[in-house]
Amino acid sequence: MELDERKKTILQAVIRNYLETGEPVGSRTISKYTDLNLSSATIRNEMADLEEMGYILQPHTSAGRIPSDKGYRFYVDALMQKERQVSEMQELLVERQEKMETMLKQVAKVLAANTQYATMISAPTVKRNKLKFIQLSRVDANQLLAVIVIEGNIIKNNILPLKEELTDETLLKLNILLNTNLNGLSIDEINLGMIAVMKQQAGVHSDIVGEVIDAVGEAIRADEDLEIYTSGTNNIFRYPELADQQKASELINTFEEKQLLGELLQENQEDEGGTGIQIYIGEEAPVRGMKDCSVVTATYELGGGMKGTIGIVGPKRMDYDKVVDTLRTIQSQLDELYRDE
Amino acid sequence: MELDERKKTILQAVIRNYLETGEPVGSRTISKYTDLNLSSATIRNEMADLEEMGYILQPHTSAGRIPSDKGYRFYVDALMQKERQVSEMQELLVERQEKMETMLKQVAKVLAANTQYATMISAPTVKRNKLKFIQLSRVDANQLLAVIVIEGNIIKNNILPLKEELTDETLLKLNILLNTNLNGLSIDEINLGMIAVMKQQAGVHSDIVGEVIDAVGEAIRADEDLEIYTSGTNNIFRYPELADQQKASELINTFEEKQLLGELLQENQEDEGGTGIQIYIGEEAPVRGMKDCSVVTATYELGGGMKGTIGIVGPKRMDYDKVVDTLRTIQSQLDELYRDE
C-alpha cells in the first residue's frame, strides 16, 4: 500500500502532536487538530492502516498512537519543513577564543542551553592539515622540546628525552632538516619512508639524530584520539522516556566514555556537497545505549580544511526542525568566525 | 550528656550496619549485632538518647534509625578504624604517561572503578612552579609563537599577533631578555613591576617589544582556571538515595560544570604535615548540590611542588575506610611514580 496524501497529513499530525506533548495521540485529537474535517471514526480507520504499515504504533490497546522509528524517518525525510524562515536566525553568542578548546566547549554549552538537549562536539582533525613549522630547542642537558605548529595554528609540543647531549650545531642542523623536509606536508603524508630518508640525510649523527627524528615523527602522529567535548548531559532528565535510571545511567556513561561517541562523530565527515547534516533515529545511531534517542550531527569547517562534527542527542521526539535549524546557524557562524584563516 | 562507651559502641554498630545495608537499623538488629548482650529494649532506650543528642534520627516513627550528619562526623573523627592493615594495599594500575592529562584521566577512572563512587581530580597547579625556559619564534611574517616551559615539564604556548615585523636580531634579543629576567622565577613572582622593568630594558624597541612582553605575561598568568577531570559520574545511580531525578540531575550538572568543583578541590591544598585527606559530610562540602553526599579529598604531590587534589563523591553512607585507604594508596603511588623529577 502506498501512502496517499491524506495518510501523510494524518501521519504528520500525529507526529507533530506527539513531538509537542509526548503523549500518545488519539483519533479525536487528530480529527480536531487537522483541517481535513473528518470524524474521529475515519481517522481511526486511517490510523489502523498506518499502524499496519508500520509508521505508528500503540503502546497498549486503548491508548493513542505514537510514531515508530519508521514513522520518524518518514517525517524527517519527507514531511519536515525543509525551508525554514531564515529571519529568526538568532545569534548564538559564540565568540572566537584564543584557544580552540575553549571555543569548542562554549559551542557545546551554547547549543545545549539553546536546544535543551545533550550536545557533543569533536575537535577538528588535523591529519590533512599542513605542517607550518617545527622547532626543536634544548630545555636542559638531556631534554629536548619539540614544538610543532600546524595550519590553523594548532600547536603540539613534546618533551623528548636525550641519551647524549647535542651540540648547538647539531640542533641547528636538525631544525633545518626537519623544516625543509616536512614543512608544507600534511600529517597524512608523513610516513615512515620519509623519516627513513631524513635519517639518511642526517649523515654522521644518524644514530642520535635518528632517535630524535623518530620521536618527532611519533609526536606528530600520536594524537590519534580525537578530542570530544560534551555539554548538557543532564538535559536528558527533561524527557521522561530517557530519565529512568537504567537508561539515564547508560546514556551518561556513554557521554563520559567519550571514545564511544567517536564513531558517531566521525562517520559522515566525508560527504561533500551536502549540508553536512545527518539524522539518526533510534537504532540507526552506531552507538549502543542510544537506541531510545535520536541524534543529529553536523559537520563544521573552520577554514583550512579543518573539519569537526557537532552532535545533538535527545529523545526521538526531539524538535528536529529546530535542531537542524540551530545546527545550520552554528555552522554558518563558525564558518564566518574562522573564514579569514 | 556525654557519650559513654556503651553509647559509642551502639552508635558505631548502627552506623556500620547502615553503611552496609542502606536500610534504617532497628534495636533488635543491634541487640544481636554487637557483643554487648543487651536486649532490644535496652538498646531502644540508648537509641532514644542518641537520637536526642542528635547522632541518629528516624526517617519516620516506627522505622529504625539512620545516622545524622553529626553521627557520621563522629564516626569519621572518632570511631573509624584509623590504622588499616597495609597488607592489602593493592596496586591500582596507574602508569606514568607522557601527557599529564592522560595520566590524570586514568587516575580518575581507576578510582571510580575501584570505589564505585564518582571521582574528580584537579591538575596540579603551577603557580608556584618555576619557569624553566621561554622561547619566542617566528611562525610567519606577522605571528609569533611563544613557548613557555615550567618546572615539571608543563608546556604552554601562545600565538601572538604582530603589528610590525621583527628582525631576527630583535627576536634574539627578546629571547635573551625574557630568559635572563624570568628564568627561575615562579609564576607567582612575576608581577607587573617586573614587566615594566623589562620593557625599559628593551630600549629602542620598547614599543614593539612591550607588546610582546605583555602578551607573554598574559600567557603565563592566563591559565588561572584549573583543569578538572571527572569519572564514574554514573556510579551515583548505584545509590538509591542519590538516584532520583532531582538529585541525580543536580549532581550530574555539578560534575559537568567543573568550575563548581574548583572550590572544593582547592580548599585544603594548604595544610602541611597532615595526610592531606579531608572528609566533608553533607552540607559541609562547599558545593551546592552535594548536600546529600559525602566527599573525601586528598592532596597529591608529583614532586617539584606540583600539587593537585583528588576528590571522591558518594552517598553519605560511603565506605569511608575503604575510600581513605584507596586515596592513601594512590597518593603514595603518584609520589613514587614522579619522585625522580
Place this chain on the structure above:
DNA sequence: TATTAGCACTCGATACAAGGGAGTGCTAAC
C-alpha cells in the same frame, strides 16, 4: 538502679478491588 519482657501503637509498604476515562475496533446506517 539498671535491665528486660510484654504490649499497644504507629506508619510505611503491599496487595487488591472499584471506578473513571481515554481510546479503540466494529457494525450498521447515511
Place this chain on the structure above:
DNA sequence: GTTAGCACTCCCTTGTATCGAGTGCTAATA
C-alpha cells in the same frame, strides 16, 4: 466513502485492608 453509536480494553487513580518492622512505655525482675 464517511460517520454515529456502542461495547470493550486497559491504564491510572483512589480507597481500603492487611502485614510487619519497629517503637515507646509500663511493670516486673535481678
